Amino acid sequence: MIPPAQAEAAALLQGLTGAAPIETHISAIYVGAETAFKLKKAVALGFLDFTALAERERLLRRELALNQPFAPGLYRDVASLTRAPGGGLELAGPGEVVDWVLRMAPVPPGDFLDAVAARDGLTPALLDAIADTVAAQHAVLPAAALPDPAAAMAAVLEGNRRAALAAGLPAERIEAWAATLGGALRRLASILAGRARAGRVRRCHGDLHLGNLLLWQGRVCPFDALEFDEALATIDTGYDLAFLLMDLDHRVGRAAANRVLNRYVARGGDAGLTTALPVWLSLRAIIRAHVEAARGQAAKALGYLDRAEEYLRPPPPRLIAIGGLQGTGKSRLAQALAPWIGAAPGALVLRSDEIRKRQAGLAPEQRLPPEFYAPEASAAVFAELTALAAEAVGGGHAAIADAVFQRPAERQAIAAAAGGARFDGLWLTAPLAVLRDRVAARRGDASDADVAVLEAAAARDSGPLDWRVVDAAADPIPAARECLGVCAPNPC
Incomplete structure (x- = not known):
């Protein structure tokens, strides 16, 4: 009024x-x-x-x-x-x-992304564009000082605890939620402080959900950034992203949220944000819960409360490596498995082709000249791949490493990156004639490999394999799900 x-x-x-x-x-x-x-x-x-x-x-x-x-x-x-x-x-x-x-x-009402989502219009290309937009915005924001990020987040927790109680959400559940999240924040204090020192705290959008993104002049644009409270918007970029991920997870589905997470990390390399995702996602969900409760939308509010509690019960981390020659479908398989593995919104996919493009300062779909495939360049790509996998899994998140992994030393290194977590290695195979056709038909992909690259790789000896061999001549997804114990998209 x-x-x-x-x-x-x-x-x-x-x-x-x-x-x-x-x-x-x-x-x-x-x-x-x-x-x-x-x-x-x-x-x-x-x-x-x-x-x-x-x-x-x-x-x-x-x-x-x-x-x-x-x-x-x-x-x-x-x-x-x-x-x-x-x-x-x-x-x-x-x-x-x-x-x-x-x-x-x-702006036409149908061009706001919450409206696009409501009509099932968030295509894979549009989800990638959303992630690219957020990554680009975060990349140009200057770092901001925040001496004690955990204390700042604890204040956010307390404010939302009070708001949730005032809105009439079940007191016992809210108090239990707050105690669990508070304990998680204390455990994350040193990690959050390290991220602040590394420049991950910035003056962000602050209210980055689907309703505050729109299609404008042919591209995705954020709008309506939080302007009335500098403290609420001076946050970790991962917490800024988490509102969008939670919104996608709850309103569209885990696969959409997972795709945006993975595209965002592919553009910026911030695999470490996954360590605090359970806390950030849960806080974003509780904000929505008490807002809906205050509006009198009890069913919606309880749905968000359920989600907030669920985020604080992540399953154990695990690492999966998917190897095989070019054209075996490693990336397609990783993308299909990722949403249904590990903590929300699913496993982090670390693709060597995307890491190579990021190291060169290019978007995944841009082609690289041959010198970026020299042995020393490839060694740098693989070193970052294993380091990011170890960081994600060590922080409690699941990861899928996607690379050829043709050398035994590479397979040993990625297995070691799992630390004490569960590790599974999959090796995809298919007849060379099938692989030639697939590689020749690829368009707009992060891989620059052509048929000549495939032929050269096929001529090399991969050494002894102790990974699970999966036939990829047809669709490897059912066999991979079975051997990994992954149930998706419906419960087993």
Whole structure:
């Protein structure tokens, strides 16, 4: 509801656009044919206070500054609502300023990604584009100081515990959830501090879910970054990503969330974020739980509470390596298995081809010249692959390593990366004629291998194999699931 003191402003904006407002608890958006106007409500809600005109102006300008670089053309300017000589209000007149609005371009309702998800429109290509957008945004954000990330997150935990209780969620479950998450935070304190020292804490979007991503001018853009609380938005990039992953997991499915996680890590190399994912995902789920409870959506709220509790019960980590010649379908198999292995949102897939492209500063689908396949370059790729696998599994997450693994030393090294966790090695095989056809037909893939590369690899001796051999001439997924004990997508 628009506060009575802003009734005149609301009437002017409705007259300018010919539309009733789209309201949240803190804003009203009026969407016209040429312009959308965002009015901040003059409300005080405990965690924010927009009652002062100067504060509304300041935060609208902050919102413009935060969002305009990542959605150019969508965010236009901040304009005044002024008292006209006849006594009414007008837009950007010379009179006394009564209120302020953010001017934006109108966006078709179907172009917001929550709407795209609701119509099952999140294709693999669009999910990759979402991950690329978030990775690109995080990459350009400057590092921010946060002396004690665990303490900062503990304060977030406490605020959400109180909000959940106030919203009427079951007190016993909320207190148990808070105690479990608090213990996990204490165990993660040194890891979170290390990530902060490494520059992983930045002034992030802060509210990065599907509803705050849209299609704009042919690409995915984030918008509506959290502007009213710098502390809430000065967070680990992994926690920023976690809201999107939780939203995808809960509303679309684990496979979608897993794909975005893996594409994001492929672009930036931050495999270490998986260590804190259970805590981050759980916090994001509880935020949604108490928001839905406060709206009177009890069933939805309890669904998010279930999810928040589930995230804090991750299964043990494990490492799977998938090897074989080019064209055997290693990457397809890894992608099919990953969502259903390990902690949410599934196993981290570490693909040597993607690591090679990242080391060269390229997107996975861009081709590399031959010098990037020299022995020393390949050794660097394999060293990073094993290090990232060890980091993920050592932090409690499952991982799948995807590479040719033709040399015995490589197979031994990746097995050692599992540490004390379970390790499974799969070796995919298929007739050479089948592999030639597959490699020749590949388009838009991270692998640059052609038929000549395949022929050369086939001529080399792979040495003794102690991995499980899987026939990949047809579909290897059922056999791989059986030997790994993976049930997907439905329970066994």
